Amino acid sequence: MAKDSLRDEEKLVVIGGSAGSLPVIMFILQHLKPTLRIPVVVVLHRKSDSDSSLSTLMAHRAKLVVKEADDKDPIIPGMIYLAPPDYHLLVERDKHFSLDDSEKINYSRPSIDVTFESAAEAYGKGTVGILLSGANADGVDGLQVIQEHGGIIAVQDPSSAQVPYMPQAAVNQLKVERILGIQDIPGFIDSL
């Protein structure tokens, strides 16, 4: 993809995944270049009482710094942020996070749609949404909003997904620009 005129601090990568996405996330984190200058936000469906060991595990794999997002954390390029369990993670227009413990969306908190939609409103065409393996349709509406704001949307190739339902739903309902094999996702992000 050709670099456009956006500066890196005006871009944001948001990745959503559910059942079967954890190994893919780990692969992506392991292979992202340490020189990446774009913030990456990861929203994974997980149990509400899970502790912070997931971010520790992710930090262990990644060459970039991984942090479970706290309320009002500024969004810093080159950081990987993980949505905390039992909260929705929202992106504010002045480029920081806020948390929300309102009702579950698509049976999920954090909901991928909530993060994707607020990211699109904050980062507009600088938003890149990637939807991975999963068993429900959370994230599809969010991808659509990203697309409406001029951002780029991509999904994990459903044929490579442990649970293809989520990326397949996106492919069925939207015009997805990029359908990526697992191997290709880190390179895609690095090239943004």
Place this chain on the structure above:
Amino acid sequence: MDNAIGEQEMALLLSDLLELYGYDFTDYAKASLKRRLNRLFTLDRFPSFAELRYQVRNDAEYARRCVEQITVNVTEMFRDPAFYHALRTEVLPVLATYPFIRIWHAGCSTGEEVYSMAILLKEANLLHKSLLYATDINTQVLQKAATGIFPLSQMKQYSENYIASGGKEDFSSYYTASYNSAKFDEELSRRMVFSTHNLVSESSFNQFQLIMCRNVLIYFEKELQGRVFALFDESLEKLGYLAVGSKETIKFSPIANRYRQESKEKIWRKIH
């Protein structure tokens, strides 16, 4: 798919709520607030933003509904059991040394946390000398809280939370089940005082040894968070405790240097 309520529409509604009804949402975190407004718009099936705005401006009853719906009233009993465990083992033994205990639940919503606290106090044999002040911006949730009636379907989860928090009793001994609801013992609610209070616009009304305000500050912008922390500081006795939600912190607030976090949990103690 595009939201009916964007930045401009939200600004109009917020200024209506402030000018006509005195509710100040202008320093609430915007991304969440906008979602809540769009949710209300869909929920109440307005054909256009103009009609929602007309209704808010001309119908005080509906304006109240609007406030109730855009504030988040999701809560549960013994949420984050490790936090309640810390209250049991680290905070209550200190509070026990006072002749009289005053606790403020700020933004208590439907009251699940207040009843959880009353159970802790009862088990520590402190309930008889405690008063729990429970406040919220919404009248309706306070009325619900005062009844002490919660959905029976939640009790399994609450019972698990209770046990994980170090509870040793049979959780079902605290309520009477009938049909789909669980009514908690009046022995618990007898020590509670419910009252409306708006953290954004109202001032301190008493002195407390413990203030609980969990998952309320996340809805505020940073500057407003600072003002609310100052209000808590004013309302807290020296050596009192301030407890916030698991992803909230007083660390970067203007009052941070007078407080020390003595627990692994999000509980700070006023040391100056």
